[in-house]
Amino acid sequence: MTSPGSCTVRTARSGDVDALVDLVESAYRGERSRAGWTHEADLLGGQRADADMVGAAVRQPDGTVLVAEDGTGIVACCHLERRDDHVYFGMFAVSPGRQGGGLGRALLAEAERFAREEWGAGEMRMTVITQRDDLIAWYERRGYTRTGELTPFPYGDERFGVPRRPDLAFETLTRKLG
Incomplete structure (x- = not known):
């Protein structure tokens, strides 16, 4: 897939784990994350992901991690996991400097295509922190x-x-892929 900024999408490899942890942390936590709009820095401190968690996602037999990269390296990622009657979408991160330019939208569309065409999935599900009204609205504009x-x-x-x-909690969002 070619997406905004001439990115290509591929499946993550074990050698990508450190770069993926850095990407996820930069998109959600700490001061670096405040350069983008998807951060959770006001809701949560500490880590968002670590090498063990990301490595397990990369190696998961019923899942895959998709990465978008450009000439500078990995700039976006997401994790897809096959479950009973749907695919779970998570670990979605876009480099703060690349947010707002269509890369996230393009990677989400590629994840949906992958789930539908490669795995025959009819539905995608995710969970989002309920206090993230802006992010939930973004997903709703994409059919969730x-x-x-x-x-x-x-x-x-x-x-x-x-x-x-x-008062933090997660809400499940869903979208039919047919």
């Missing part, structure tokens, strides 16, 4: 529907971050 299905944030498990507020 809020389900009202909430999952509590894993408070006390710092692998997923250190909450800055007590």
